[in-house]
Amino acid sequence: MIRKACNADRSAIGKIYCETWKEAYKNLLPDDYLLKLNQDFCMPKSENLTNYLIAETDNAAVGIINYGVSRDNEIDKSGEIRAIYVLPQFWHKGFGTELFLAAKSALKKLNYTSVYLWVLAENASAIKFYEKMQMCPLNVKRNINIGGTDLVEIKFESDL
Ligand SMILES: CC(C)(COP(=O)(O)OP(=O)(O)OC[C@H]1O[C@@H](n2cnc3c(N)ncnc32)[C@H](O)[C@@H]1OP(=O)(O)O)[C@@H](O)C(=O)NCCC(=O)NCCS
Structure with a gap:
């Protein structure tokens, strides 16, 4: 089931970010950086959760997607998928697809006509998923630095 996030989800969102980063980025980011990540650090503290959706199964949150207005001050017609994370033990069960389609539909309702996102060039599995x-x-590429590691991100786009 996909539902809107509420304040009670903040720590679950922190857990999903933290556990997913540790697994998905273990060969991309330094071990000591990933080791330091914890639920508290990763949870959204004051951010409005309006544009977060939660994938839930058996009354537990197993995935999140965050979407909305572009953070790059780009063309107004394009909405951004800012993050999508599913707990590793729930990968390949369709939760990512459900989250993605729900966010696209929400962006359409907000009158966006296209959607874009940035993904690490080395994140081959996420790239397969996005394709x-x-x-x-x-x-279009950009350089970013995460925890002292220089990385490259690629931009993906599609019409809505
Ligand atoms: C990317 C992610 C959100 C996908 O979620 P998911 O619930 O596993 O996705 P789905 O089960 O809906 O998969 C849909 C399709 O995407 C493709 N796909 C998903 N993960 C894949 C992988 N690791 N390798 C190859 N293809 C993959 C497959 O074609 C899959 O269909 P299939 O299972 O019938 O083969 C999830 O794997 C994840 O959280 N990854 C780590 C975090 C991350 O990299 N997020 C993106 C940051 S930009």
């Missing part, structure tokens, strides 16, 4: 979601890679 399955019919997102197209653009010839």
